[in-house]
Amino acid sequence: MYGYLLSLLLIVPLVGAAMLLTIPADQVHSARNMRWTALWTSVFTFALSLMLWFGYDQSNADFQFVKKIDLVPGFFNYYLGVDGISVLLILLTTFLMPICIIASWSAIQDRVREYMIAFLVMETLMIGVFCSLDVFLFYVFFEGGLVPMFLIIGVWGGARRVYASFKFFLYTLTGSLLMLLAMLYIVITAGTSDIPTLLTFDFSHTAQTWLWLAFFASFAVKMPMWPVHTWLPDAHVEAPTAGSVILAGVLLKMGGYGFIRFSLPMFPDASHDLAILVFVMSIIAVIYTSLVALVQQDMKKLIAYSSVAHMGFVTIGLFTFNQQGLEGSIFQMLSHGIVSGALFLCVGVVYDRLHTRMIDRYGGLVNIMPQYALVFMVFTMASVGLPGTSGFVGEFLVLVGAYESGSWIAFGAAIGLILGAGYMLWRLYKNVVFGTLEKDDLKGMLDLSPREWGLFAPMIVLVLWMGIYPKPFLDFIEVPVETLITQMERGGTDKATAQRDDSAPAQKAAAR
Amino acid sequence: MIGPVENWTAAWPELLLAGGALLTIVLGVLGTGPKASFGRVTVFVGIVLLAALAALLFVVKGEASAFSDLFVVDAFTSFMKALVLIGSLAALIMMRPFLLSNGLERFEIPLLMLLATIGMCIMVSSGSLLTLYIGLELQSLSLYVLAALDRDSKLSTEAGLKYFVLGAVASGMLLFGSSLIYGFSGTTSFAVLAQELPGLLDGKLPGIGLVFGLVFVLAGLAFKVSAVPFHMWTPDVYEGAPTPVTAFFAGAPKIASMALFIRVIMDALPALEAQWTQVIYAIALLSMVLGSFAAIPQTSIKRLMAYSSIGHVGYALIGLAVGTSEAIAATTFYMAIYMITTIGAFACILAMNTESGSTDKIEDLAGLRKHQPWLALAFACFMLSLLGFPPFAGFFGKLFIFQAAIEANMYWLAVIGALSSAVAAYYYLRIIKIMYFDEADLTILGTKDLPSGLVMLAAALFASPAFVIVWPMLWSSAQAAAAAFS
Numbered sequence: 001m002y003g004y005l006l007s008l009l010l011i012v013p014l015v016g017a018a019m020l021l022t023i024p025a026d027q028v029h030s031a032r033n034m035r036w037t038a039l040w041t042s043v044f045t046f047a048l049s050l051m052l053w054f055g056y057d058q059s060n061a062d063f064q065f066v067k068k069i070d071l072v073p074g075f076f077n078y079y080l081g082v083d084g085i086s087v088l089l090i091l092l093t094t095f096l097m098p099i100c101i102i103a104s105w106s107a108i109q110d111r112v113r114e115y116m117i118a119f120l121v122m123e124t125l126m127i128g129v130f131c132s133l134d135v136f137l138f139y140v141f142f143e144g145g146l147v148p149m150f151l152i153i154g155v156w157g158g159a160r161r162v163y164a165s166f167k168f169f170l171y172t173l174t175g176s177l178l179m180l181l182a183m184l185y186i187v188i189t190a191g192t193s194d195i196p197t198l199l200t201f202d203f204s205h206t207a208q209t210w211l212w213l214a215f216f217a218s219f220a221v222k223m224p225m226w227p228v229h230t231w232l233p234d235a236h237v238e239a240p241t242a243g244s245v246i247l248a249g250v251l252l253k254m255g256g257y258g259f260i261r262f263s264l265p266m267f268p269d270a271s272h273d274l275a276i277l278v279f280v281m282s283i284i285a286v287i288y289t290s291l292v293a294l295v296q297q298d299m300k301k302l303i304a305y306s307s308v309a310h311m312g313f314v315t316i317g318l319f320t321f322n323q324q325g326l327e328g329s330i331f332q333m334l335s336h337g338i339v340s341g342a343l344f345l346c347v348g349v350v351y352d353r354l355h356t357r358m359i360d361r362y363g364g365l366v367n368i369m370p371q372y373a374l375v376f377m378v379f380t381m382a383s384v385g386l387p388g389t390s391g392f393v394g395e396f397l398v399l400v401g402a403y404e405s406g407s408w409i410a411f412g413a414a415i416g417l418i419l420g421a422g423y424m425l426w427r428l429y430k431n432v433v434f435g436t437l438e439k440d441d442l443k444g445m446l447d448l449s450p451r452e453w454g455l456f457a458p459m460i461v462l463v464l465w466m467g468i469y470p471k472p473f474l475d476f477i478e479v480p481v482e483t484l485i486t487q488m489e490r491g492g493t494d495k496a497t498a499q500r501d502d503s504a505p506a507q508k509a510a511a512r
Numbered sequence: 513m514i515g516p517v518e519n520w521t522a523a524w525p526e527l528l529l530a531g532g533a534l535l536t537i538v539l540g541v542l543g544t545g546p547k548a549s550f551g552r553v554t555v556f557v558g559i560v561l562l563a564a565l566a567a568l569l570f571v572v573k574g575e576a577s578a579f580s581d582l583f584v585v586d587a588f589t590s591f592m593k594a595l596v597l598i599g600s601l602a603a604l605i606m607m608r609p610f611l612l613s614n615g616l617e618r619f620e621i622p623l624l625m626l627l628a629t630i631g632m633c634i635m636v637s638s639g640s641l642l643t644l645y646i647g648l649e650l651q652s653l654s655l656y657v658l659a660a661l662d663r664d665s666k667l668s669t670e671a672g673l674k675y676f677v678l679g680a681v682a683s684g685m686l687l688f689g690s691s692l693i694y695g696f697s698g699t700t701s702f703a704v705l706a707q708e709l710p711g712l713l714d715g716k717l718p719g720i721g722l723v724f725g726l727v728f729v730l731a732g733l734a735f736k737v738s739a740v741p742f743h744m745w746t747p748d749v750y751e752g753a754p755t756p757v758t759a760f761f762a763g764a765p766k767i768a769s770m771a772l773f774i775r776v777i778m779d780a781l782p783a784l785e786a787q788w789t790q791v792i793y794a795i796a797l798l799s800m801v802l803g804s805f806a807a808i809p810q811t812s813i814k815r816l817m818a819y820s821s822i823g824h825v826g827y828a829l830i831g832l833a834v835g836t837s838e839a840i841a842a843t844t845f846y847m848a849i850y851m852i853t854t855i856g857a858f859a860c861i862l863a864m865n866t867e868s869g870s871t872d873k874i875e876d877l878a879g880l881r882k883h884q885p886w887l888a889l890a891f892a893c894f895m896l897s898l899l900g901f902p903p904f905a906g907f908f909g910k911l912f913i914f915q916a917a918i919e920a921n922m923y924w925l926a927v928i929g930a931l932s933s934a935v936a937a938y939y940y941l942r943i944i945k946i947m948y949f950d951e952a953d954l955t956i957l958g959t960k961d962l963p964s965g966l967v968m969l970a971a972a973l974f975a976s977p978a979f980v981i982v983w984p985m986l987w988s989s990a991q992a993a994a995a996a997f998s
Contacts, residue, residue, distance in 0.1 A: 071984050072984055072987065136911070139902060140902040140903045140907075143901065143902045144901075144902055144903060146901075147896065147901065150941070150944075151948065154945060154948065154949045155948055155949055161949070162945060162949055165945075165949075166938070166941065166945070169937065169941060170934060170937060170938060170941075173934050173937050174931065174934040177930035177931065177933060177934055178927070178930060180911070180914065180930065181914055181918060181923075181926050181927060181930055184911070184914050184915045184918045184926075185918050187915075188915065188918060188919050
């Protein structure tokens, strides 16, 4: 049964999409039926994915739930499996999907069938990315997600949707094609396309550098890292709310996951050599995009730039190569997935009522929408990294890890934290929620509806759970991260890494 | 190998086609009116093509040569001929409704297609420079006439004339190159050339003369596959010729020319590999880049498809530049996918009928998803496959081509190819954007013709992600076909 679980997770959303095709379009309730079908499909998928949470053996370092069918042996196989990191990312995907569908319940009135199909297909492709153990299968899922997202932005997006969708597609595609060539090289050189085998294959130092750069071209765009982040604000601003949630919540995580799955373990020497490049780019991203976020007028654009800054944290943590930094990065990805998704939903709530995202058009919402103000505050605080919320755990671990790699890195990252508090609290939250209620068209706005509470409640619970008691989540990633560090040291003659490893258990205890 | 009894079995498909062509003439002349004889001849030509396909699959077996090695048969020829016949058959099926509604129902059209198909089969099977030329000219002359078919249209006449003049120059170059090779080696047979060339290359004069001959032959072949810098005819001919004829041009003849290209360099001139690798490297690179950039500003979908075909030939030529058996398999595989996807795309273009006749303007596709959702979906499928997007069919073609390039350490070719396909992504996506994002101001009626609808459906299923079911099988038969060159 467990062998087929991942395949089932891939198929169920597609079955839902096929069912949507059979619903006749011309009846009174057809749009409602389509919404419910999509919702039940995604809820069922989430329930299925919970079996991963309970069935996964946390002490086992191998890939689990493995299913392999040979197609062209040594070149392209159907090969699925998960480790703790992928389990959490799959759960993040399946958790966000029903929320996206509920969020589009009344916002999407046009072409409901196509919209829901695009989301369900997207879900399959995203789950596929996180559980592929074959290089080209990974690529197919990784790239495949572009088309549904292209359509989601282009068909249901805002005024400049065509520009944004093309920019999104072409940026990502260009990076990915270089990655495809690198994948071909590694498969030809190693003679296998199985990721677990490739993880132990030693490439020559020169080859590693080129391969690392080719993979970097793809993951840096997807992440997105400065200076190739410019597609993200455009895509976020134009995408419908649920599209933004998926984009920020899951698609950006594919870049980080790619680093963990390919760049770090397969090219350890190159990763050590080029870590400095990543640190510099990440620190620029953290500081520069935070400053840019400070002067935004558009709420979605502000959150988009904050995403780039938060992803900068993730890349810093990944390239510290130590337990805290890596665990922190992964935790930060999960936390950001939920928090930024929730923040986009918060923007969606007021956008649905007033149809504008300009910060200046709001102000004093706390007077008429106290519940909304509370919800919005929880997620703002989580984004800033207040202790007790999920944001804190990730940022703290990353900072600890970064300090070990170099105090200047931690310093740069910490400046980003301060600026983060600035744009989230001062620029966004204060101007939208606090102050006096002066504008007339705001006065009639209703507070959160039960449907919206239904969206936010599970997310609030999760943010607080991850913030107060992160152990269940960290337990999933502890063993995979240890394995990753061992794989990293295989090529590394780096003294510092060896030293760090000796003192790692003690520090880890301290970090908890 | 000259025996008292000729090995007729090897040439069964060609003999069937040739006999069928003679009968077709009689059948066409006997008709009572143009419309009736057109219908009858179309059906008959279809049957002849099917019979040839059946003969190819069930009668022709293994490796053989006939007529003093002028004509060779092996796994590669069978694979390519099957594609050629399928391509011709599909074009024949798709052209009917268009020709009927545009008053072009002349029985000569299927007849000329049949003659061109014979030429193509001979090209694929040629074992000597002479058969090569006969096949090529039979094909080319039929195609020139087909391009100029719409006599009252200026564009069509211009296309035919342009194609003829430029094609004649290319044939001249090919013939000149062949004569140089014959002059310096003393033979026209591919098999003998392959044996004798290594010895001849040591001498100074024969060596240079043979390289000159090679360059002229390559120029002529590059014209036929429409590779840069011999591509200039393609956009004009694609645009000017009646759409069903363009659909025919884009499919089978490309396959046959590519097969001929492969056969000449791999079978006859392996000794000159160092020379032809450089030439093909350059034309592959230029074709990919030009194909992706030049298609961007096009407003006619037919011109866009012409530039797209130039780009695709560039990708296919990468496999030839590498020149190993595995790389030839990649090219074969790529061409098979390209042909079926292109046929599908043209089936969609042929369905672009409005109330005021058929159109080839890209902007007329606006809002297609609204009034023709299935047509739009199929069209999107073909565009994504041509773009090489996973998991559509075209992706697997590009995957194996890039693999061949990387295996041969031709990294720049692979990198430029990858970046060109990112550029090309723009114009393929633009079509999807116009169909799905824009609002309609014109209603596309689509097609009511069941047979061409079925062709479109079959091609769409092939190009769609359902391809993952077929591709391991198709890839292994492409490998088996290319094993002829190991």
